[in-house]
Amino acid sequence: MKLGRMNHIGVATPDIEASIAFYKEVMGAQVVTEPFVLESQKVRVCFVETPQQGGALGTTGGTQIELLQPTEADSAVGKWLEKNPLGGQHHICWEVEDITEAKAWFEAQGKRVLGEPRVGAHGTMIFFVHPKDMGGQLTEIMERPREAH
Amino acid sequence: MKLGRMNHIGVATPDIEASIAFYKEVMGAQVVTEPFVLESQKVRVCFVETPQQGGALGTTGGTQIELLQPTEADSAVGKWLEKNPLGGQHHICWEVEDITEAKAWFEAQGKRVLGEPRVGAHGTMIFFVHPKDMGGQLTEIMERPREAH
Numbered sequence: 672m673k674l675g676r677m678n679h680i681g682v683a684t685p686d687i688e689a690s691i692a693f694y695k696e697v698m699g700a701q702v703v704t705e706p707f708v709l710e711s712q713k714v715r716v717c718f719v720e721t722p723q724q725g726g727a728l729g730t731t732g733g734t735q736i737e738l739l740q741p742t743e744a745d746s747a748v749g750k751w752l753e754k755n756p757l758g759g760q761h762h763i764c765w766e767v768e769d770i771t772e773a774k775a776w777f778e779a780q781g782k783r784v785l786g787e788p789r790v791g792a793h794g795t796m797i798f799f800v801h802p803k804d805m806g807g808q809l810t811e812i813m814e815r816p817r818e819a820h
Numbered sequence: 821m822k823l824g825r826m827n828h829i830g831v832a833t834p835d836i837e838a839s840i841a842f843y844k845e846v847m848g849a850q851v852v853t854e855p856f857v858l859e860s861q862k863v864r865v866c867f868v869e870t871p872q873q874g875g876a877l878g879t880t881g882g883t884q885i886e887l888l889q890p891t892e893a894d895s896a897v898g899k900w901l902e903k904n905p906l907g908g909q910h911h912i913c914w915e916v917e918d919i920t921e922a923k924a925w926f927e928a929q930g931k932r933v934l935g936e937p938r939v940g941a942h943g944t945m946i947f948f949v950h951p952k953d954m955g956g957q958l959t960e961i962m963e964r965p966r967e968a969h
Contacts, residue, residue: 672847672848673848673850673877673878674843674847674848674849674850674868674870674871674877674878675870675871675877676870676871676872676873676875676882677829677870677882677883677885680826680829680909680912682955682957683956684955690955693954693955694823697926697929697931698821698823698914699821699822699823700823701822701823719823721823721824721825721826722823722824722825723825723872723873723881723882724825724872724881724882726825728822728823728824728917729822729823732872732873733825733826733872733873733882733883734826734882734883736826755956757951757952757955757956758955758956759951759955759956759957760829760909760912760956760957763829763909765847768877777846780846782846802906802908803906805842806831806833806839806842806906806907806908807832807904807906807907807908807909808831808908808909
């Protein structure tokens with residue numbers, strides 16, 4: 672396997688509207704997508720766009736911030752926020768070309784894949800790998816969107 | 821201020837050589853820079869290169885992983901590792917055009933800037949902002965390198 676693009680950093684927040692205001696007003700984000708509920712993860716989610724290398728300030732194409740607010744306390748992100756009430760970096764997401772091959776790859780390396788591949792926030796298939804097998808980072812593996820998101 | 825490029829994600833590790841092997845052998849990184857000691861932060865540091873959007877697998881230009889191994893237990897990263905012995909995501913780093921203007925901006929927003937700007941791992945001036953003022957994320961602000969790093 673060759674390393675793919677870092678699609679996004681998942682950032683948990685107790686208040687997604689306050690976080691959007693922070694990224695716009697303090698950090699100067701120019702483009703933030705509309706929040707929507709991702710039922711399978713029990714989160715409200717939106718993306719903060721960032722410029723890529725060589726891109727003008729305020730443009731898109733760089734690694735995104737994925738803001739995540741739990742819709743239920745009894746959910747993965749809800750439990751994470753209990754321990755980290757301010758929010759913060761929750762996971763890192765890497766793109767792969769083929770989700771089935773990627774799952775087989777990580778399993779062959781002895782990495783614990785958490786559940787079966789399912790549809791993620793970008794509409795492509797994703798799975799998570801256990802942080803204890805990944806240098807302490809909860810890691811999302813995501814099939815690369817075929818068009819720019 | 822307009823949001824700049826996400827330069828890197830700082831990832832603390834108790835063993836930088838093991839982490840380099842992980843990124844190369846498990847994640848498939850093609851380019852990892854040679855580790856060096858950054859005395860001001862009391863860390864050994866290197867960068868895992870990642871492709872940018874549209875870039876082929878194994879190319880560079882995307883947000884980097886900055887691996888950080890403390891050279892002393894009594895250091896910021898050393899203390900962080902005491903609480904997180906496996907390592908993991910330690911900070912996020914954003915590029916700005918002008919470090920002096922950026923410091924004034926964050927201070928005017930009531931954000932706690934941690935110390936004076938100093939030379940960072942990319943050779944440009946950097947400072948950190950307190951995680952409690954930044955949605956739970958320790959945030960590095962870095963003057964953009966004038967040439968590709």
